[in-house]
């Protein structure tokens with residue numbers, strides 16, 4: 263077990279170092295060549311160069327590893343791998359510290375250029391005037407549209423509520439089949455577990471924003487599309503969180519119930535469920551809370567609710583109206599946040 | 611012994627996936643009404659033996675017959691039926707936390723209750739009465755509505771015994787039932803097991819660490835050493851020489867009062 267983990271850590275450490283090194287080499291190559299925008303887009307040739315650099319880095323990383331140098335990769339992935347010499351060296355005399363500094367420094371420099379950071383833009387007079395206008399509008403909200411805003415946020419809260427309500431039973435059932443401790447007893451169930459985990463991870467890595475775009479085309483713009491988007495995301499997230507709770511249950515009660523001659527379903531219901539209800543409820547409330555916030559954003563891409571009218575007003579630069587919506591959203595989000603925190607605290 | 615044979619083990623071997631050979635060619639019989647105690651050093655295979663007899667583990671080879679049915683060859687449905695008749699209690703009680711004592715005891719009736727009925731909590735009235743009767747027998751009826759994880763160790767073990775009794779078992783396997791209890795409570799629990807054995811006629815197979823308890827409660831003893839059966843006889847027959855053979859040359863006897 264320990265040797266196994268050590269070997270795995272070793273391989274991961276070398277790969278990690280190779281990637282860091284290749285990253286630096288790519289940056290250096292770009293800096294040295296100064297390729298034109300057209301050249302930057304030549305995928306075939308560039309990935310070829312990238313691969314060569316990666317190969318070179320891998321060789322270098324392996325060499326460093328052989329020489330026993332404490333690189334970032336070895337420090338991160340080989341826990342407990344004691345440094346071979348000079349255990350108590352100051353950080354500035356260690357290889358990994360400089361490696362890390364170099365990577366961070368280079369990243370910051372390139373990042374500043376990529377995000378077009380500019381103090382000039384921030385202090386530009388015309389732009390500044392626009393911002394002042396916006397703030398003046400937002401800070402003097404037009405409460406004439408308050409009834410409309412309240413109706414819209416009610417829609418948003420219901421979108422979030424329905425998405426959570428439908429997701430809970432589905433995620434509940436999925437969570438047992440996505441829990442390693444339950445599914446690893448038999449090769450067939452284990453294969454199912456791996457497939458389900460992968461499917462959940464994939465659907466979770468698709469942002470609800472993308473789901474909303476998909477469903478607004480599928481079922482048309484409106485609250486139904488938003489609800490479906492949040493529901494898919496909630497199922498994937500809750501199933502993952504739930505199954506992690508299932509993986510942490512104590513084995514003793516399971517054995518105890520099994521020893522009475524209980525069936526598989528009875529064992530889950532009587533030995534596992536009592537151990538997981540409270541954390542389940544807690545995660546569910548938190549998910550609803552998150553869904554209310556997400557429903558607002560999703561509304562902006564066609565998911566209905568307050569997000570949709572927020573999008574309309576900001577498109578027309580009607581800042582006082584936007585201000586009113588912001589107040590309503592902030593109030594509801596704050597309320598949900600506080601309430602869910604209280605409830606979760608109470609049932610801990 | 612003239613009474614009928616409940617268990618007969620023949621050349622039972624158990625090799626775990628990791629390669630540990632936990633039981634080696636174990637053969638012995640368990641007769642109705644016995645209070646059989648299994649002794650042996652830590653790691654000698656006592657728990658493995660009991661888990662095999664409850665069909666929680668499968669032996670790698672050999673035969674474990676319960677009333678003539680081979681547990682090793684049982685389907686999972688048959689294994690569940692056998693578990694109903696062969697109840698088990700554990701060193702760490704293995705009660706369900708966040709659940710009341712009564713509900714914990716009622717889980718002993720799961721084997722007889724249909725899955726759908728049990729999921730909605732529809733246990734028959736007679737099951738509830740039976741559960742309460744056993745809680746009463748073990749002197750913890752007043753705790754029925756308490757959460758099981760809020761009881762003391764000795765009380766939890768009594769709940770576990772009540773759960774096992776609710777199964778209406780013929781045999782009760784006890785895996786070090788008193789190892790995590792203080793000496794006084796330890797005797798209380800052993801006395802209850804004796805009561806179960808004598809008054810309800812339930813056969814008991816019990817793993818124990820302390821020889822003084824063995825002499826006091828056992829009607830017969832088997833000893834394991836590194837997975838092999840090295841002794842099968844009366845508690846009074848375990849003299850100094852046997853003690854050393856079972857526990858090793860360096861061992862000294864410890865007493866529980």
Ligand SMILES: Nc1ncnc2c1ncn2[C@@H]1O[C@H](COP(=O)(O)OP(=O)(O)OP(=O)(O)O)[C@@H](O)[C@H]1O
Nearest residue numbers: 626627628630632651652653654655656657658659
């Ligand atoms: N689930 C398991 N997987 C692999 N090996 C196991 C498992 N359970 C027990 N073993 C091994 O089998 C051997 C016998 O273990 P067992 O628990 O039966 O001993 P024991 O006599 O009950 O010991 P103790 O008195 O400490 O409870 C030990 O070497 C143990 O490491």
Ligand SMILES: [Mg+2]
Nearest residue numbers: 656657658786
């Ligand atoms: Mg044991």
